[in-house]
Amino acid sequence: MSTLKCAATAAISVQFLPRLGIAKLESWSSVGIAFLVLFAINWIAVAAFNIFIYPHYFSPYRHLPGPKGGHWFFGQFPLFFKQKYPWSIYVDWVREFPGVPVIRYLTIANNEVLVPLTPEGMKECLMVKCYEFKKTEQWLRMVLDFAGWGIVTFSGAAHRASRRMLSKPFSLSNIRKLEPIFNQKALELCDVMAKTADTTGVIDAIELMAKTTLDIMGLAALGRELSHLQSATSSGKDKAASAYAGDKKEDNYDFHDAYQCIVSPSMTGKILLFASGYLNVRWLPLQANREFKRATAFLNGTLLSLIRQRTAEVHGAMRAGTHEVKDSRDILTFIAEESLPGSGGAAEGITEDEFVGNLLQIMVAGHETSATVLTWSAYIFATDHAIQDRVRAEINALLATTPNPTYADLETLHYTDNLLKEVNRVFSPAAVTYREAAQDLTFQGIPLRKGTVLDVIPAVTHMDPQIWGKSVDDFDPSRWDADRLTATQADPYVFAGFSNGPRICLGKTFAWLEMKLVLVQMVPRFRFLKVEKPFEIESPGLATRPSEMMLRIEKIE
Ligand code: HEM
Numbered sequence: 083m084s085t086l087k088c089a090a091t092a093a094i095s096v097q098f099l100p101r102l103g104i105a106k107l108e109s110w111s112s113v114g115i116a117f118l119v120l121f122a123i124n125w126i127a128v129a130a131f132n133i134f135i136y137p138h139y140f141s142p143y144r145h146l147p148g149p150k151g152g153h154w155f156f157g158q159f160p161l162f163f164k165q166k167y168p169w170s171i172y173v174d175w176v177r178e179f180p181g182v183p184v185i186r187y188l189t190i191a192n193n194e195v196l197v198p199l200t201p202e203g204m205k206e207c208l209m210v211k212c213y214e215f216k217k218t219e220q221w222l223r224m225v226l227d228f229a230g231w232g233i234v235t236f237s238g239a240a241h242r243a244s245r246r247m248l249s250k251p252f253s254l255s256n257i258r259k260l261e262p263i264f265n266q267k268a269l270e271l272c273d274v275m276a277k278t279a280d281t282t283g284v285i286d287a288i289e290l291m292a293k294t295t296l297d298i299m300g301l302a303a304l305g306r307e308l309s310h311l312q313s314a315t316s317s318g319k320d321k322a323a324s325a326y327a328g329d330k331k332e333d334n335y336d337f338h339d340a341y342q343c344i345v346s347p348s349m350t351g352k353i354l355l356f357a358s359g360y361l362n363v364r365w366l367p368l369q370a371n372r373e374f375k376r377a378t379a380f381l382n383g384t385l386l387s388l389i390r391q392r393t394a395e396v397h398g399a400m401r402a403g404t405h406e407v408k409d410s411r412d413i414l415t416f417i418a419e420e421s422l423p424g425s426g427g428a429a430e431g432i433t434e435d436e437f438v439g440n441l442l443q444i445m446v447a448g449h450e451t452s453a454t455v456l457t458w459s460a461y462i463f464a465t466d467h468a469i470q471d472r473v474r475a476e477i478n479a480l481l482a483t484t485p486n487p488t489y490a491d492l493e494t495l496h497y498t499d500n501l502l503k504e505v506n507r508v509f510s511p512a513a514v515t516y517r518e519a520a521q522d523l524t525f526q527g528i529p530l531r532k533g534t535v536l537d538v539i540p541a542v543t544h545m546d547p548q549i550w551g552k553s554v555d556d557f558d559p560s561r562w563d564a565d566r567l568t569a570t571q572a573d574p575y576v577f578a579g580f581s582n583g584p585r586i587c588l589g590k591t592f593a594w595l596e597m598k599l600v601l602v603q604m605v606p607r608f609r610f611l612k613v614e615k616p617f618e619i620e621s622p623g624l625a626t627r628p629s630e631m632m633l634r635i636e637k638i639e
Pocket residue numbers: 233234245443444445447448449451452455506510511512515516578579580581584585586587588589590592593
């Protein structure tokens with residue numbers, strides 16, 4: 083918009099140059115050059131004003147509390163590269179500004195970002211005014227390149243329609259029917275771990291958990307066996323192969339390779355992903371871009387052909403009256419059933435792009451997040467054997483009376499439940515989520531202009547000493563015991579790991595059952611002895627994800 087205004091101002095100003103005796107402009111080329119020069123001067127002046135003057139002297143947010151100083155152009159942005167977890171800087175701020183509802187910090191080009199620091203702020207943004215906010219333009223530019231339009235990227239009415247369409251497959255009654263899938267994949271994981279325990283004794287937990295949850299997503303979302311676990315070992319040869327998936331030949335390039343390329347790219351890939359939020363960088367002739375395009379083309383192409391095939395089968399059978407609605411079915415089949423033209427189904431009229439976008443987004447949202455929680459749980463077992471023993475004792479006690487526990491039986495695993503909550507509190511996998519005011523509005527009493535960006539950070543309430551007291555930094559699953567939780571701690575907007583409100587994680591129940599069943603199968607069979615190697619956490623990043631997690635394990639005979 084400001085570019086257009088600069089162009090308009092330049093066009094008007096050009097006419098005054100001859101009258102003011104500044105230039106004669108006797109030919110079209112001299113008019114063109116004068117226009118370009120004036121446009122450049124305008125543009126630079128506006129940019130300089132926006133970057134160096136507006137945020138410090140004119141912005142209505144300039145009096146909000148927040149970190150001071152910072153880089154003259156990048157503001158507090160460089161601090162994000164110095165933090166241990168992708169959210170550590172926000173936790174420093176919540177401690178530096180206790181009780182402050184909203185702070186402001188400056189990022190690239192001194193752009194202003196607001197951060198709500200209290201459960202009340204979280205509630206107003208995620209629940210009360212959910213649809214007055216949307217995902218940020220910059221985040222959308224990054225994500226749309228590979229995930230397209232779907233439930234995660236939509237806002238407003240389109241988002242509501244996607245939620246309606248997906249409510250059946252994500253209902254509790256349907257999730258409970260997925261139990262055999264979760265168990266089957268958890269047992270395959272145990273087979274791989276058993277083989278490793280007999281050989282090197284060291285697993286890369288993040289790699290194994292990611293393969294397990296991706297295989298689960300394959301069956302639950304697509305009704306298709308992706309079989310990554312079966313090929314998984316922790317041998318150096320396989321690890322090297324998966325790390326350089328970009329070089330893989332067409333015939334053995336698969337979902338896992340494509341996913342890894344997108345969710346865990348090389349350093350150049352990360353820089354390009356970030357830059358793509360601001361500029362179109364995907365045309366640059368770089369290896370990381372070639373790998374990115376290959377991965378997105380693979381994922382989109384594979385999903386599209388599956389969708390076409392399944393939709394044709396389902397619609398054909400529905401029209402012929404032979405379609406058998408199975409008790410348990412995958413999300414792709416659900417959507418295909420709901421999209422039969424003329425049926426009035428919740429997915430009627432869905433475009434192929436939206437169909438692909440929704441499936442892809444569900445798989446991305448549901449794959450790494452659960453894998454990360456399982457990985458951090460295994461890390462806690464390896465570093466705190468008392469917690470590990472207590473979880474095992476609780477699970478073994480249940481299995482002794484109920485060898486095939488149902489959803490209701492799993493609900494009685496209180497300590498395991500608390501463990502998962504505490505992992506989500508301390509290592510919240512969705513480290514940062516972003517919102518942008520979709521219109522002018524009031525937020526926490528502050529008038530917000532359309533386009534104002536908010537960072538919504540679960541760790542802000544998860545790690546606030548004002549809420550959790552002196553033990554805030556301790557890992558203590560028992561803090562979630564109902565009789566220990568204070569009213570403030572029990573506030574539903576304090577536990578923000580799955581977000582809240584109309585955009586609360588659609589897969590929360592799915593994830594909870596999946597993670598519990600993996601623990602129920604794995605913990606009685608294996609002891610986690612120690613962390614074999616120091617590891618790094620990918621930061622800055624969107625997830626609290628270790629780049630690797632090498633753990634020494636042994637079988638329990
Ligand atoms: C421990 C595991 C998980 C965590 C911590 C988690 C966390 C989250 C969070 C924080 C959001 C909100 C993001 C935002 O608003 O920007 C979200 C949204 C979402 N999650 Fe999850 N998630 C998990 C597992 C899953 C699983 C297993 C699935 C699917 C099978 C899933 C599907 C989704 C979808 C579709 C959305 C978008 C919802 C919407 O915008 O309406 N998630 N998740």
